[in-house]
Amino acid sequence: MGNNIVLDIAYVDKSFGGLQALSNINLQIEEGKTHAIIGPNGAGKSTLLNVCIGRIAPDRGTVTFNGELITGKQPHEINQAGVVRVFQTPEIFPELTVLENVMIPAFAKRDGSFKFNAFSLLSDETDIVADAEHVLDDMGLLGQSAHVAGSMSRGDKRRLELAMGLVQHPKLLLLDEPTAGMSRADTNATIDTLKRIKERGMTKVIIEHDMHVVFSLADKITVLAQGMIIAEGAPEEIRGNPKVQEAYLGESTDE
Amino acid sequence: MKMFKLSSKDMMLMLVLSAAVLTMPIWLVPFGAGYPDLMQKFAIFGLFAVGFNILFGLTGYLSFGHAAFLGVGSYTAIWSFKLLSMNVLPAVMLGTIVAGLFAVLIGYVSLRRTGIYFSILTLAFAQMCYNLAYSVLTPITNGETGLRVLRDDPRVLDNMFGVVQEGSPVGSLFGVNMQGYPGFYFCAVMLLIGFFISLLIFRSPFGMKLIAIKSNQNRMRYTGFNTRPYLLIAFVISGMYAGLSGTLMAVTDPLAGAERMQWTASGEVVLMTILGGMGTLTGPLFGAVLIKYFENIFSAFNESSLLEIFSFLPEPLQHFVVTIVHPFVGEGWHLTLGALFMIIVIFLPGGLVEGFGRLSKKFKSKPTQKSE
Numbered sequence A: 001m002g003n004n005i006v007l008d009i010a011y012v013d014k015s016f017g018g019l020q021a022l023s024n025i026n027l028q029i030e031e032g033k034t035h036a037i038i039g040p041n042g043a044g045k046s047t048l049l050n051v052c053i054g055r056i057a058p059d060r061g062t063v064t065f066n067g068e069l070i071t072g073k074q075p076h077e078i079n080q081a082g083v084v085r086v087f088q089t090p091e092i093f094p095e096l097t098v099l100e101n102v103m104i105p106a107f108a109k110r111d112g113s114f115k116f117n118a119f120s121l122l123s124d125e126t127d128i129v130a131d132a133e134h135v136l137d138d139m140g141l142l143g144q145s146a147h148v149a150g151s152m153s154r155g156d157k158r159r160l161e162l163a164m165g166l167v168q169h170p171k172l173l174l175l176d177e178p179t180a181g182m183s184r185a186d187t188n189a190t191i192d193t194l195k196r197i198k199e200r201g202m203t204k205v206i207i208e209h210d211m212h213v214v215f216s217l218a219d220k221i222t223v224l225a226q227g228m229i230i231a232e233g234a235p236e237e238i239r240g241n242p243k244v245q246e247a248y249l250g251e252s253t254d255e
Numbered sequence B: 001m002k003m004f005k006l007s008s009k010d011m012m013l014m015l016v017l018s019a020a021v022l023t024m025p026i027w028l029v030p031f032g033a034g035y036p037d038l039m040q041k042f043a044i045f046g047l048f049a050v051g052f053n054i055l056f057g058l059t060g061y062l063s064f065g066h067a068a069f070l071g072v073g074s075y076t077a078i079w080s081f082k083l084l085s086m087n088v089l090p091a092v093m094l095g096t097i098v099a100g101l102f103a104v105l106i107g108y109v110s111l112r113r114t115g116i117y118f119s120i121l122t123l124a125f126a127q128m129c130y131n132l133a134y135s136v137l138t139p140i141t142n143g144e145t146g147l148r149v150l151r152d153d154p155r156v157l158d159n160m161f162g163v164v165q166e167g168s169p170v171g172s173l174f175g176v177n178m179q180g181y182p183g184f185y186f187c188a189v190m191l192l193i194g195f196f197i198s199l200l201i202f203r204s205p206f207g208m209k210l211i212a213i214k215s216n217q218n219r220m221r222y223t224g225f226n227t228r229p230y231l232l233i234a235f236v237i238s239g240m241y242a243g244l245s246g247t248l249m250a251v252t253d254p255l256a257g258a259e260r261m262q263w264t265a266s267g268e269v270v271l272m273t274i275l276g277g278m279g280t281l282t283g284p285l286f287g288a289v290l291i292k293y294f295e296n297i298f299s300a301f302n303e304s305s306l307l308e309i310f311s312f313l314p315e316p317l318q319h320f321v322v323t324i325v326h327p328f329v330g331e332g333w334h335l336t337l338g339a340l341f342m343i344i345v346i347f348l349p350g351g352l353v354e355g356f357g358r359l360s361k362k363f364k365s366k367p368t369q370k371s372e
């Protein structure tokens, strides 16, 4: 079995003051798979992603990406290595247009972490614009490309977030509740998009509350509660696991 | 390097601006501003503000110390006049480069912080330069007297090529003295070159990345950009514009004093940029011209000229009006500037450029309403 480990999270601890947000997390993400992380609010899911992209330094433990240690690296270095995060609360460039919001990450992908291209014209960047428009079209946002991003609806901002991640064609895409705040129709459209990139073989980690989304996308599920991994396995196993039912599924199906 | 294929709109802008700047000696006459000294100021401070805007307008980093680079440019230019040649070209080049080197140093340290801490660091550096110029560095700056060009300075290049000037030495461009109108035209050409470079930066991917840093720097980092070198380059470019402006001050009047580096001078360019429209292409230029114009008009009044203006009023009223107006003119013109600044910031937060935009919209929307 050629199950290549892309991301290896080993023995990660993180506490905020007295609160143990992550304790002894060990998690391996396999190449080409969609790995879901579920768990109740405050379980430490977002914190785990923050550790992966260098926003938060763990108290202990390491994160290795394709054999390369990424704990302690700068956020831009981790991005340039191919790990891209889609944020839970939209982190867009509100003053820029929708198109520009997607062009920026496309530049980062093409030019690297720094390039002094002050004497070339934006209007000559037809490849970048084409890339950005292609992704916007995929996300159904092409009609809004000239709009100021800050004025978009919340759901559209989420989709823009996703477009900004996808345009970089990452090796590993970390999605933090990509469908939260979306209508049913938008959620289904997003699932379709995510399924399509799965066919292209992109490795994904997805944090999600919506069980419909999780079970229709995930190859493997990890359940987190109070900073600890309480279960891990294929979707069918997780569905039947009583510990999970108690900690999480029970409460979320009531919603 | 390949030719820049500017959009036709930008080409028009460049043409109109060039025509407007170069014909200043004609169309400024009715405004009482058509004389070379003042027009030189328009061009020099316009350039200063255009460059400042590349840092402040694009990245949002507010420097309160850019006058330091103005001073460095001036001193360097005078030393070039003293040691090398009265030709302005070496002075301009050296002044810009040395100011750029200073900017690398100050920018490297100050950019370790953001927001108010960045502003305070730049302010501290500039005040340091100001104080050093009066104390330790007197051998270089000639302290309070100011640095001036003397008849018996070495001027190695001029001597080598046998260039001699009659009377007291003045900056010259191959025999043309850079005072009066020729001085203005030299500054005007520098302004246009500076504006053109700023236009290119605004229209480039680099410029867009700077704006994105202003919008959300953290996101830029997670998007894969190392933001520090971007900010440093913007800082150094704007420092070089300031240095060039300082050089031009020395070119048109071969004298440099430390007061050029005082914090009020740093503050003035901030006002110019905000007044005209921070982050807009043309705004800072308008802001600079407006402030220098008003400074010239309002600071020229004194009590007797005011009495004359209001002499049509009955005497008690005349004295009353003059008492009220007097604090706002002459030395007190900064009060007028302050009031003007407040009005603009409150009613037109986007500056003059926003005001123009609103006006032109009004004019444009009227005919379309009629046709409906």
Ligand SMILES: Nc1ncnc2c1ncn2[C@@H]1O[C@H](COP(=O)(O)OP(=O)(O)O)[C@@H](O)[C@H]1O
Binding pocket: A016, A019, A021, A039, A040, A041, A042, A043, A044, A045, A046, A047, A048
């Ligand atoms: N930067 C932070 N500082 C302090 N506490 C934090 C920080 N980030 C997260 N936490 C706390 O850590 C716990 C886990 O948060 P989070 O990872 O956001 O949970 P989840 O994404 O699973 O809902 C929560 O109790 C949260 O309040």
Ligand SMILES: [Mg+2]
Binding pocket: A045, A046, A047, A088, A176
């Ligand atoms: Mg979360």
